[in-house]
Amino acid sequence: MKILHTADWHIGKKLHKHDLYADFDLFIKWLCTCISTNKVDVLLVSGDIFDLANPSSEARKQYYKALMQLRKLDCVIILTGGNHDSPAMLDAPKEILRELEMHVIGGLPPNLEDCIVPLKRNGKTEVVIAAIPFLRDSDLRNATEGSTYEDRLEAIRKGILNTFREAAEICKKNYPGVPALAMGHLFAAGSETSDSERDIQIGNQAAFNALQFGSYFKYIALGHIHKPQRISAAVPVFYSGSPIPLSFSERKDEKRLLLLDTKNGWIPANIPVPAFRKLLKISGTIEELRLKLSSLEEPFELDSLIEVELKENLYNARKIFELDELISNFHAAGYEIVKHRATFLQQIKGATELYKNSQPLEDLTPKDIFSQLIEKQKYDVETQEELKAAFNELLQEVHQSENA
Template sequence: MKILHTADWHIGKRLHKTDLAKDFDLFIIWLCEYLDENPVDVLLISGDVFDFSNPSSESRNQYYKTLIKLKKFDLKIIITGGNHDSPSVLEAPKEILNQLDIHVIGQMPDEFENCLIPISSENNIEIIIAAIPYLRSRNLQRQFDAESHDNKQEAIRESISFHFQETSKLAKVKYPGVPIIGMGHLFATGVSVSESERDIQIGNLASLEVSHFGSDYDYIALGHIHKPQRLQAETPIFYSGSPIPLSFSERKNEKRVLLIDTEISFEPESIAIPKFRDLVLIKGTLAEIEEKLEAIEIKSQLETLIEIEMLENEFSATLNYDLEQMIENFEKPSCKIVKHKVTFKNMAKVERGVSTTESQVSDFTPKEVFLKKLEGVDENDQTKLELISAFEEILEELNRNEE
């Protein structure tokens, strides 16, 4: 049996106001071409289907059209919710999708048994998928109660571990001798993250160790981290990563999907996804930037996006003006400068903040804005951690009310 693992589609994502819908469409075109030549039995999508909990009608339309395209290949599709997804939005068409052999678990069911999806071939159950979505506070608090922030973080880890281990134990009892593949959307210890991972737990406070998953799984298909990587464990535990770059920090990452052929091994084969758009980060003096802009070569199908950081020693209003003029007059075909920043090395921090082209509030998530505000608060680390925890609970409650 062949199983394809992907995650973190983030349909509706914009990168500095540039819509990445075309990038995603090209990924799906490539994926369909791959499936046409390399049939698979199951497609796993481990969370963050959408970039926003309340996706636009255009994003929903793109999602449903994608499912229709993929179903032409006669494969079972299993989708779990991520932290960006609204469980109610994902599960709204659940009954209809089930008839198409598309299984959606947007939120953790009340019964662990409802996470187990048996995969059959020739009337024999060959694989069990333990489809565990992103676990929210209300799921975790049912299992544990903690008074202090430190205890709460440990309780979160233990509760996530409890969900994974209880689900796998149940699978072992119901389907003895059948291999188990787990799906999860979470932050694990030791992973490398990028700018686009929003609402990552701060300071590894709630990150999972590989031991938390238990020893019953044959493979664990994770989402949440956009850089493809494997956890250091005896069991193959992989983040497939996002299929397209979602931030400039991902510009050098090789994007991929993972193919598991259970007849050979549960060690996956990495299938590289072509690059559809170049993201270019240019740093240097004004003269160096001008030279590097001129040297850019267009190699991708979609418009190249450029981020600029001018680095000069001494403050100069003239240099600021010249950079603005350079950007305004930039007309290279299939290229667009989407963000720029100025840093003068020999300036006081306060002066630098006034004279530098700063990021706008719209560039940040609510949690990122809160964390930046917290940097200037005169409180000890423990109090700050408690404030972060309280903010996360309020934000989740607001998101739930919007749904």
């Protein structure tokens, strides 16, 4: 039996207010081809189907459209909820989806046996999946289990451990001798995160030790961490990672899916996900930025998104103006600048620091303070006078508005 592991689709995600709907559509189109080519029997999606608990109508439309595209491939689909998902929203249509061989477990059900999905072939159960969704605080601890911060963390860790142990016992009892796999959506100790992952369970400090998964499950398919990686444990424990980059910190990740073939063992093969767009982070002086932005490579299928950071040694208002002008005048087919900022290695001192050991600020006029700040910079006399004149005009406008 061939089982494909993915996670963290984050349908509806925006990157610096830029919609990633097109990225997800292209991913699903590629995924369908991948499933067909590799003759995949089962698709596991380990949580964070949506980016928001209350997704937009467009995001929901994409979700159901994707399920229908996948359903045409005669592939069993098992989806679990993540910390971004609303359990109630995911669970609402599960009875209908189950008739289409799509098993959705949005939140932890009262009866853990409802998370156990047997996979049959020719009437015989070949593999059983313990599809465990994201475990919330309310699933894991009672109100009476300690009131201190450390008590709460320990109760959460213990709750995760007990849930997986109980799932293993159910599989062992109801399906003796049948290989069992588990799905989970959690933060495992030792995993590497990216900027797009939000804290879970008290700021990720309730990290679960993967060694505590034990040795019963043949493979554990995890979601939540977007960087693909293997976690040290007694059995193969893998994060598939997100299939598309969800932040600029993921721009160098090699996105992948994981394919298990139960005939060959329990170590998955990597299937690289093609890049549909590029995320670029460009930094340097204003001259270096001009050069880099004028020598971009051939564009991808979708517009590549760029973060620009100006890095200069000394603060210079003219450089900020030049940066803004560079961004405004940037036009390159297949590229879009979505964020820019300026960083100065030797930051200008604030007014409070300048006058810390001399006059109180309340005894000085705004013009006095601005003059002192300007004199601390290495501007020529002409530039200083231009800046002071501009400041005076702004100050006059403020006074006029106050007196109006």
